[in-house]
Structures are given as structure tokens and as C-alpha cells.
Amino acid sequence: MESIFDETYQTTIGVKVDKKVVSVDQKDVTLVLWDIHGEDVFQKMRMNYLRGMSGYLLVVDPTRRQTLEDALALQTRVQEAMGPIPWILVLNKCDRIAEWEIDLERIGASERNRQAVVRTSAKTSEGVEEAFWRLAQAMLHSPC
Amino acid sequence: MPPESIYDAWLAHEALALFEFRGGGVFEPLAPLPAWCVSLWQVGQDESVRLAEKSPFLENFLAEAEEFWTSPTRGARNSGYWVEQDSQGQQYPLEASAIWLAGKRVLTVRSLPGAYRGQQRLFQTAREALLTHERLLREIEKKEILLHCIIHDLSQPLTSMRSCFDLLLGKVAPDVAKFVMTGHRESQRQERMIRGILEAFSADLAGDQSSTQAAAPSADLVSCARRAVEQFAPAFTQRGIQLILAPYWDSERGSRVVGDAPRVDRIFGNLLENALRHSPTGSTVEVSLEDGGPVMTAFVDDQGPGLPKDSSRDHLFALFSKAGDHPGKAGLGLYFCKMTVERWGGAIGAENRAEGGSRFWFRLPRASQESATRSVATDVKSPAAPLSLETAWKPVDKARHIVVADDDEISREMVVEVLRARGHRVTGVVDGRAALAAFERIKPEVLVVDQHMPEMDGLAVARAIRQKERQTGAARVTLIGLSGNASGEDELHALEAGMDALLGKPFEPNTLFQAIERPVEASRPAALPTITAPPEDLRSHLTRMTGGDEKLARKLVAGFLADFPTKLSAIERAVSHRDADGLASSAHALRGAFSLFDARQSGLAARNLEAMGRDHRFEGAAEEFRTLSADLSRLEGELRALFPPSSSPTKPSRGRARSHKKP
Numbered sequence: 001m002e003s004i005f006d007e008t009y010q011t012t013i014g015v016k017v018d019k020k021v022v023s024v025d026q027k028d029v030t031l032v033l034w035d036i037h038g039e040d041v042f043q044k045m046r047m048n049y050l051r052g053m054s055g056y057l058l059v060v061d062p063t064r065r066q067t068l069e070d071a072l073a074l075q076t077r078v079q080e081a082m083g084p085i086p087w088i089l090v091l092n093k094c095d096r097i098a099e100w101e102i103d104l105e106r107i108g109a110s111e112r113n114r115q116a117v118v119r120t121s122a123k124t125s126e127g128v129e130e131a132f133w134r135l136a137q138a139m140l141h142s143p144c
Numbered sequence: 145m146p147p148e149s150i151y152d153a154w155l156a157h158e159a160l161a162l163f164e165f166r167g168g169g170v171f172e173p174l175a176p177l178p179a180w181c182v183s184l185w186q187v188g189q190d191e192s193v194r195l196a197e198k199s200p201f202l203e204n205f206l207a208e209a210e211e212f213w214t215s216p217t218r219g220a221r222n223s224g225y226w227v228e229q230d231s232q233g234q235q236y237p238l239e240a241s242a243i244w245l246a247g248k249r250v251l252t253v254r255s256l257p258g259a260y261r262g263q264q265r266l267f268q269t270a271r272e273a274l275l276t277h278e279r280l281l282r283e284i285e286k287k288e289i290l291l292h293c294i295i296h297d298l299s300q301p302l303t304s305m306r307s308c309f310d311l312l313l314g315k316v317a318p319d320v321a322k323f324v325m326t327g328h329r330e331s332q333r334q335e336r337m338i339r340g341i342l343e344a345f346s347a348d349l350a351g352d353q354s355s356t357q358a359a360a361p362s363a364d365l366v367s368c369a370r371r372a373v374e375q376f377a378p379a380f381t382q383r384g385i386q387l388i389l390a391p392y393w394d395s396e397r398g399s400r401v402v403g404d405a406p407r408v409d410r411i412f413g414n415l416l417e418n419a420l421r422h423s424p425t426g427s428t429v430e431v432s433l434e435d436g437g438p439v440m441t442a443f444v445d446d447q448g449p450g451l452p453k454d455s456s457r458d459h460l461f462a463l464f465s466k467a468g469d470h471p472g473k474a475g476l477g478l479y480f481c482k483m484t485v486e487r488w489g490g491a492i493g494a495e496n497r498a499e500g501g502s503r504f505w506f507r508l509p510r511a512s513q514e515s516a517t518r519s520v521a522t523d524v525k526s527p528a529a530p531l532s533l534e535t536a537w538k539p540v541d542k543a544r545h546i547v548v549a550d551d552d553e554i555s556r557e558m559v560v561e562v563l564r565a566r567g568h569r570v571t572g573v574v575d576g577r578a579a580l581a582a583f584e585r586i587k588p589e590v591l592v593v594d595q596h597m598p599e600m601d602g603l604a605v606a607r608a609i610r611q612k613e614r615q616t617g618a619a620r621v622t623l624i625g626l627s628g629n630a631s632g633e634d635e636l637h638a639l640e641a642g643m644d645a646l647l648g649k650p651f652e653p654n655t656l657f658q659a660i661e662r663p664v665e666a667s668r669p670a671a672l673p674t675i676t677a678p679p680e681d682l683r684s685h686l687t688r689m690t691g692g693d694e695k696l697a698r699k700l701v702a703g704f705l706a707d708f709p710t711k712l713s714a715i716e717r718a719v720s721h722r723d724a725d726g727l728a729s730s731a732h733a734l735r736g737a738f739s740l741f742d743a744r745q746s747g748l749a750a751r752n753l754e755a756m757g758r759d760h761r762f763e764g765a766a767e768e769f770r771t772l773s774a775d776l777s778r779l780e781g782e783l784r785a786l787f788p789p790s791s792s793p794t795k796p797s798r799g800r801a802r803s804h805k806k807p
Contacts, residue, residue: 011268013237013260014225017201032200041274042267046224051204064278073382103421 012037015049022129022136029136039070047081055086055139057131059120062091062100086138087116090131094119152176158254165213165249169194169206174248180255184230195251201226202240202253209242213249225260237261285480298338306331307558310653311565361404362511365440366392368405369431372412376420384425387416390432399433401440401508402488408508411484414477415444415504422448422502436732439490439507447501451494460494481506491634540567540661547586548572549579549605550594550626559592559626562653563660576600583609588621590660595627595638595646602626603641610642624659640755645748682741682782701783704741708734712776715753719765727765728757741783746775 016035021028034053037043050056058075061067075087089110091102111117116134120127152175155162161181163171172192181187185198196203205223212221223240230236237260240253309328313321373389380387392399401408412431419429427447434441451460461482478492485492490508497503546568550556553574560572573582576597583591591609593602602625613620625638625646638646645659711734718726731753749772756765 011264011271013264013267014227015201016227017199018229034200040271042270048208049204051207064275069379069382076382 013043020132022132024133024136024140029140031132031136038067039074045074047077050078050082053082053085055088055135055142057088057090057135059090059092060102061093062102063093063096065101065103068102086135086142088131088135088138089115089117090127091117091119092122094126095121095123159256161253163193163195163251163253165209165251166192169196171195171251174250178255180236181253183232183234184228184236199228201228201238205240206251209240209251212242213244218244225256225263227260289479289483299335302331302335302338304555304558306335307562307653311561314565361402362400363403363405363408364399365401365408365433365442365508366399368408368412369433369442372409372416373431376413376416379420380429383420383423385420385423386428388428388430390430392433397435397510399435399440400511402490402511403484403508407484411481411506412442412444414481415506417477418504419444419446419448422446424448427501436507437729437734439509441505441507443503443505445497445501445503450496450500450502461492540657542661543567543569544589544660545569545586546571546590546592546660547579547582547588548592549574549576549582549597549602550592551575551597552594555594555626559656562656563592566653566657568660576602576605579605580608583612583621590622590624592624592626592656592660595625595634602643603637606638606641606643622660624656636751636755639748639751683786698787701787705780705783708776708780712773715750715769715772718757719753719762719769722762724757724760724762726757728754731757741779743775743779746772746779749775 012035014037018033018035020031020033022031023029034049036045036049038059039045056078058071060071071089078087089107091100091107093099107117116138118127118131118134120131122128155175156178159178159180161177162174164174166172170192171194173187173189177187177189182189185193185195187193187198196206201223208221208223221242225237225239227235227237236255237257238253238255240251243250243252306328309324309331312324313328316324369389369392373387377387416429416431423429423446429447430443430445432443432445434443461478482492485506485508488508490506492504492506494502494504546563548556548559548563548570550559550572551574556572556574560570563570571582571586571588573579576593577600579591579593580600582588591605593605595602606623606625609621609623612618623643625643627634627638627646627648635646647655647659711730714730715727715734717723718730731750734750749768752768753765753772756762756768
């Protein structure tokens, strides 16, 4: 699957639709993935994209502190628009943890507050499957 | 479906699929479908199709499209780009539009690989440029810090070398002395060169070559604060934190301070980022400014958890310092602020607020007195005047017993040797605890202590000794601090801890002698001895301070002579009326110009008065005022001798200091 978790990843324009099958509770679950471009000075996200969404991964580049701020601000807006649906905070580039600039204390507090956080690496693929699996599991067990 | 025509050919050429919405989720092709459409969605040319079942993206967009078709809105509703891939892995960048066409509800879907890739390249380039820009900014900051560290490490040994030459000078024959003097002169030249490199590189790194010019750069602090608040407001809003700029009314002095605007912006930026990182949602961060006469102070107050326990100012602003295991940034931001502010002759600090949260502040000298104020931080560090055989020191008349405490062996030995050469009895110790033990055992008349030592620093030593003196009624020992970083704020802390003076490294041996050999007075914190500099010395000092600009020197002198009587009267009034706030502010207002005229006794007296005002302590204030007044009389006389009224463009002030009443 070509995605944000690929090292050769090209910037997303709009939405890239993809599919992925994960096994949860010994059943195959097909996820229809919408890889939506991140928000920055060049692009703003259309909230209409989120209609019908069952869960989401928020992917952060921890070597750039601002991406966490942007992601959390986006999460607040998504929650306001969609209500409390499952989401996973994905901290990418865990192979370069020495360069992380983000506030780990804040992340720890989120985890203690039962917010799922997964560390991934596009370079080694570490944590990528876990991120999708945990999201699928959370969606299947979500009361929403 | 209409027969094939030039119209159909054009649709095929444009890879455009045209559907009419027939209701109930059903779409009917209005023209032959392009190949991509057949391949991706497996749609027959003449078949009605439920597009929502073919594409998850269209399922989403069609809800929007139906809204559009049922609303009175005209024009079009556009989906934006999306990418789907067929069973062969072929990717199709698509874009859909809902429109009204000849009374029909029409959906167009177009495959735009060329335009998509073009836009993707554009965004990719822009984002990479943004990342490169961020990376470069970080590199610049790191290099700047590295440069400062290198400069510091290069400068330190030169101090020892110069002192060694000084020591040799008194001990070698005249024919050898000329070689020693050459060594001394060259070490001085290298110090100047290092500082020149620092200035030039710093300007280059900041992208501002103007700072290498003779005039120091200046920045409007109010504009910088306003700009910072505007820039950071969105980030604060996103976090649910209020960011406000407290009202500030410009005084007639304006709000220009020493420093260049981009760097002042970065200082504000670093402090605001810090506040943002530690402020809880729903709290307020306030930026405010304070006119302190010759200086201006900026504050950033937050309502966060406050400073970490046991975090000293030195630790907080140290290189690569982070709060606990808190990753934050690389620990460079506050260090950058400290380095930058202090290079401009300012100070920076942080404290916990009584009402909760923390306060970060920085203070910069006003630009109108840039030459004078820049010297505040550099006067004891600047290269000394060329040494001559005449200036080599002679043995002191009255030898004192001195304890020198410094954990750095070379620095300690250098001070010990210099003082021994002067004729004093000197004991060297390696840290603060040993200094205290030596104080108890040897009962020295003078202690020279390094500010930064492990376990027990110079300030702690000073406090402990002063407390001991109070408890036992012992005679007051002279305490001289040494610091590699003697900003005005450091000096204030040193005096508050009970030191009599703080000397910045590198220092001139004569400066150390003056500090040590003054008469010890038991009743009050002693100031440096009166510097009875002959007029030509004052002229040299002024020439150096103004870069040889006599017109500027005249202007500064005339301004000072016209201005200081009013300020001195305000101090006198505050002492008489026991007005603590008035004393602190009036003494503070007078301090700025003293370094310009090398009036250290006046400077220390004014600083002591300011500290007394802040502490609501008036014991010894009248005496301190008399010291100040007397030294100002001397200074006034010397300045008038240098620039007689006939040659001065401004009228002389009416006689003042000599006729002052005793408060």
C-alpha cells in the first residue's frame, strides 16, 4: 500500500482512496482508507470529506513540533463536527526519536487519559500494522 | 445517447464523463464514457449506474451534489481532487462537478493526470522549501550558539595569557620586556579579533549586514511585541489560550532599544512558544512592556504550572537545557535569548508569579544611548588599553590576606599569581565549601570567589559569610565575585547576595586591585574605590565608547549634564521622604549613563540605592546618596573640563550637586 507510511511518499492533493484488510478478533475487516492531505499554509481540509467516517488516524511528524499542534487543533474540529469517534494519534519517524521536538509529557498525559498513541516508522515499517489494527479494533468495539 | 459527433470526440479527448442525475441514486451517461471510466468503475456505455456504489469518494460527494441540485444556488459544486485505483493498480486522479445544464442535473467527472501531477509537484516543492527553510533556521540557531561557545573558549585562555605577560613584565629585564609587551599586545589584538569575528558572523547569520556598521542596530520594542502577538495569536487560539498585549503608552523617549528587529522578534517568539507549551487551555498569556528610563523591559506572563522546582536562572537559560525530561525543543531557545540579549547589554530572567504561573522577561538598553548602554555588558570585558612599562603594577603598600576560590585551576592560579605579584598574601582554594572553611580558619580580609562553582556557588558563599558576620559580629570581609558572564542583572544578584563587586572575565588586573584594595567599611556594602581618573583618561574612555565620534561624545555629555541634576534631586527627595518606590525608580533612571563615563562608584551607589528602594530599606541610604552626589560632582567637574561651556552646543546646567542638602 502506498501511503503516508511509505518513505517515497509524494504529497497528497485532496484525497487518496485506498483499501486495507486487517484481521481483528479472527475476522478479516476491510478498511476503506481516505488518505486526506494534512493542513498547512498551502491546503485547508474540507470537513465534508469526513462524512460517514468511522474512525481516523492523525499522523504527526514529531521532528516538527508544529505538526502536533496542527493535528490536535484539527482533532478538536473533527470532534466538534463528527462527535466522539475512535481515533489514534500516530507519531511517525520513531526511528529518529532523538530528533523529536514534541512534548512527550503531553503525549504521556494523553495516553494516561486512555488516548491511543502509536509510534511508527516509515523507514522500518515499525508500528504501521499496529496503527491500523488498533483503529479497526477501536471502530469495531466503539459504541458510536 | 446522441450519435457520435465532434462534441463526443471532444468529451473523449478531455477524458470527461457526463452523467445526468435521474434521482434515487441513479445516473445515466449523456455521452460515450471515456476509457478510464469504463476501466475503473466497470460501467457499460449505455447503462444507468449507481455511482455511489462504484466510488466511496463519490458516495460522499453525491450527498453534497444532491444538496446543490435541490438548492436555488447556481454555478457549480466542485469535489476537489481525489485519486482512485483500478484492479490493475492504475491510479486515476479525478475531479467531479455538480452543475445544471439545459435544465438537467448533470455530474461531470474528469480524469486530470497532467494537472494533478503539476499541482502535486508544485505543492511538493513548496512543502520541501518550507521544510528546508525550517531546517536552515534551526541550523543557523545551532551554528550561532556554536560560534558563541567557540568564541568563549577561545577568549578564556587569552585572559590567562595576558595576565601571565603582566606578571612577567615586572620580573624581566627591560630588553626582554619589549618581547613580553609584544605578547601582551598580540593577545589583546586576538581578543579584539575574536570579538570582531563574533560581531561579523552574528550579523551574517541574522542576515543583517547593517549590524557590522559603526552604529548599533536598534529595534522598536513595541512594534516587535505587537508583531509577535499578532503572529502567535492563531496558535494560542487553537489551543484555547488567550494571548493579549497589555496597553502601553509611548513615552516621549520612544520605544527603540538596542538590538535588531528580527532577533528581538525571535526572542519574543521563543518566549511565547515557551508560554504556549506550558499554558493550560482557558488560561491567558499577557505580553507587557515597561519603560525603565534608560532601559525597556518586556514581560511574558503565563498562568501555567510555574518554573520547575529547583531550577535556577542559570540552568533555565543554559545551553541544551530542558525542563526535566521534557523534550520540548533542543534546549536552545532560551539560551539563544540569553546570549542575544546579553550581547546587546541587556538581561533576561524568569521567576514564579505570586498569583501563579511564571514570568519571563528581558531588558534592553534604549537605543538613544546605545554606545553607553552597550558598554554596560562589555566594559569589563573589552580589551584593555595598551600596556606600557609605566602601567605595570607596583607592590601594594598594605598587603592583605586574600582567599581565592575558583574550581578552574588555570583561572585560580592566574588570580593567585597576579595578587601575589602585587604583594598580597594569597591562599587558593578549589570550591565554595573550601572557601567557607578558609574564611573560618584564616580570617582573610578579602575573598575572591568565582560565581559558578559546583555544589556551592559564589552567591551561596557570599550569603553564608554575610550571615556568619551578622551572627558573630565579625568585621566585614571584602567579597569580590568573578564571572564569565557579568551582565547588569548578574551584578545586581551578586550585590544582593552580599558581594561588594562582581568582575566579568576577562578583567584587568588593575580593576581587581581597585576592587580589593579599597578601604573596607563595616557599615554598608562597599562600593569600588573612587576612580580618580585624570581628564585625559576620561577622554580616552569616551573616545573608545563613542568610536572616536567627538560630536556624539559632546552630545552625550551635554545631555547628561542637563539631565542628571533633576534625577539626582528625585533620589534626594525619595530618600528624604522614605519613598521606596520613588527611590528604586529614580536611582534606576540615573544608572544608565554611568558606564559611558566609567563612573563606577556612581553606578554602584545608584545600584545600591535602587536595591534599597526595592527592599524598602533606608538604612545607609543617606550615606549612599552622599557618595553618589560627591562622585557626580567630581564627574561633572571632569566633564566640564573636557567640554567647556563655550565649546558645548547646549547650555550648561545650573549648579546643583555641590549645593545639595543632606537628606
